[in-house]
Amino acid sequence: MKTIQVFVGSRGGIWLGYAAAIGAAIAYGASQTVGKHVTSEYAPPLVGTAFSLLFGFVYVSIMFHRHIPNDLRTSSRRGFLWFGLSGIASASGVTLLYFALSNAPLVVVSPVVAINPLITLTLAHFFLHKLEKISRMTIMGTVLVVLGVVIITVSKAVS
Amino acid sequence: MLGVLFGLLAATCWGFSAILVRLGLQHLRPTTGTWVSVIPGGILVMALAVVFNLDDITSLAGIAFLWFALGGLFNFALGRFLNAVSIQKAGVARATPLFSTAPLFATILAIIFLGESITPWLLLGTLTIVSGIALITSEQVR
Numbered sequence: 001m002k003t004i005q006v007f008v009g010s011r012g013g014i015w016l017g018y019a020a021a022i023g024a025a026i027a028y029g030a031s032q033t034v035g036k037h038v039t040s041e042y043a044p045p046l047v048g049t050a051f052s053l054l055f056g057f058v059y060v061s062i063m064f065h066r067h068i069p070n071d072l073r074t075s076s077r078r079g080f081l082w083f084g085l086s087g088i089a090s091a092s093g094v095t096l097l098y099f100a101l102s103n104a105p106l107v108v109v110s111p112v113v114a115i116n117p118l119i120t121l122t123l124a125h126f127f128l129h130k131l132e133k134i135s136r137m138t139i140m141g142t143v144l145v146v147l148g149v150v151i152i153t154v155s156k157a158v159s
Numbered sequence: 160m161l162g163v164l165f166g167l168l169a170a171t172c173w174g175f176s177a178i179l180v181r182l183g184l185q186h187l188r189p190t191t192g193t194w195v196s197v198i199p200g201g202i203l204v205m206a207l208a209v210v211f212n213l214d215d216i217t218s219l220a221g222i223a224f225l226w227f228a229l230g231g232l233f234n235f236a237l238g239r240f241l242n243a244v245s246i247q248k249a250g251v252a253r254a255t256p257l258f259s260t261a262p263l264f265a266t267i268l269a270i271i272f273l274g275e276s277i278t279p280w281l282l283l284g285t286l287t288i289v290s291g292i293a294l295i296t297s298e299q300v301r
Contacts, residue, residue, distance in 0.1 A: 017249025018296055021257035024241035029264025031234035033272065034226060036265075042223035047215050050208035051227035053201035056235025060197055063236060064190035071191040079187030083195040086179035090239075091200030093172035095207060096165045104162020112166035117256040119174040124251045127178050131185075134252045137298040142256040144291030148284040153262050155280030 045098050053091075110153035117142050180243055181251045189243035196243075197235055253295055260288050 031052075038048040061068070071079075100109045121142055125134055183192050208216065238258075245254035263285060269275040 013248045014253070017245045017247070017254055018257060020241045020248060021245035021254045022260075024238050024245055024258040025260045026264045027233045027238035027241060028258065028261035029266075029268055031230050031238060032261060032265040033268045034230040034233060036269075038223065038226045038230060042220060042226060044212050044215050046204065046208045047212045047219070048227060048230065050201070050205040051224065052230035052234055053197060053204055055228045055231030056239070057194075057197045057201055057231075059232055059236035060194045060240070063240075064194055067188055067190045068194055071187060075188075075191065076186040079183045079185070079192065080195050082179045082183030082185075083187060083192040084199050086176045086183060087196035087198065087200035088203060089172045089176035089179060090196065091203045093169045093176065095204065096169035096172060100162045100165035100169060102162075103165060109162055109166045112163050113170050114259070114262075116170040116173045117259045119170050120177050120255045121252055123171075123174045123178050124181075128181060128251060131181065132250045132252050135298055137294055138252050138256075141291040141294030141298075142252075144294060145256040145260060145288050146291075148286070148288030148291060149259060149262050151280055151284035151287060152266055155278060155284070156262075156266065159278070 045101075046095070049094055105157070107154055107157035110157055111150040114146055114149045114153060117146055177242075177246060177251050177255050180246050184243065184247045189240060189247055193235075193240045193243050196239065253298075256295055257292060260292070263288055 035045070035048060035052075039045050042048070043051075097109070097113060100113070121134055121139060124132055180192065180196070183195075187195070242254070242258055245258060248254075249257075266275070266281060270277060
C-alpha cells in the first residue's frame, strides 16, 4: 500500500491551489444557478441533487478512468475510507440544508450556512494541527469572506 | 430555531467533509478520491429522494435530465475535483474560504444569464470578499 506525500505550501503549488479553489467556486456558482432553474421548473431539490450526483459519478468515472483501477489495486484503504466518509458528510450537509430551508426562510438559513469556512477552520485547528498551521491572516481573511458572502446571500434573500 | 439548527449542522457536515478530504489526500490522488466521494453520497441522496419524492421521480420530464447532467458536470465533476486539488495544494484553511465564495459567482452568472440587477449590497459584499481573499493569499508561505 502506498502513501502519497502531500506538500502544502510550496510557492508554485499554493497558487495552483488558489486557482483551483476559485475554479471550484465558479463551478459551484454555476451549479447553484443550474440548481435554481431545476428546482423552479422541473424537480424538488433532493431529486435534482440525486440525479446530478448520478451524472457526476458517470463524468468522474470517464474523466479519471486511467487512475481509478490502478489506485483501487495499490492505494491505502484509509484513503478510500476518508474520501468515502467525506462524500457522506457532504451529502448529509446538502440534505440538512433542505431540512433547514423547509423549517426557516432563506434569509435566516443562508447566513448560518455561510459560516461554514469558520467551522472548517475550527475543525482544522483540532483535527489537522499536525498537518496545517492556521495563521491570524487566514482567520481574518476568512471572517471577511464569510461577511461578504452573508451580505450577498441575505441581500438577495430579502429582495 | 429548528431551521437554524439544521443550517448549523449542514455547515458542520461540510466542514468535516473538507477535513476528511485533507486526510484522504495523504493516501489517495484527488482524481480517484473525487470518484470515491461521489459514490456513498449518491447512494444516500438517491435513497432519500426515492423515499420522499418517488412521485416526482416517476413524473420527471425528459428535458430535466439535460439540466441534471449540466448540474452534475459543474458540481461534482468540476467543483468537487477542483475542491480536492485546492485542498491538496493550498491546504484546508486557505482553500475553504476561497471556494466558499460560490454565491458571489452564482450572483455574477445570474446577472449575466438571468438578467438579475447589480445592487449596492452586491458591490459591498464583493469588495468584502475580495479583501478577505487578498488577506489570505498575501500570507507568506511557511
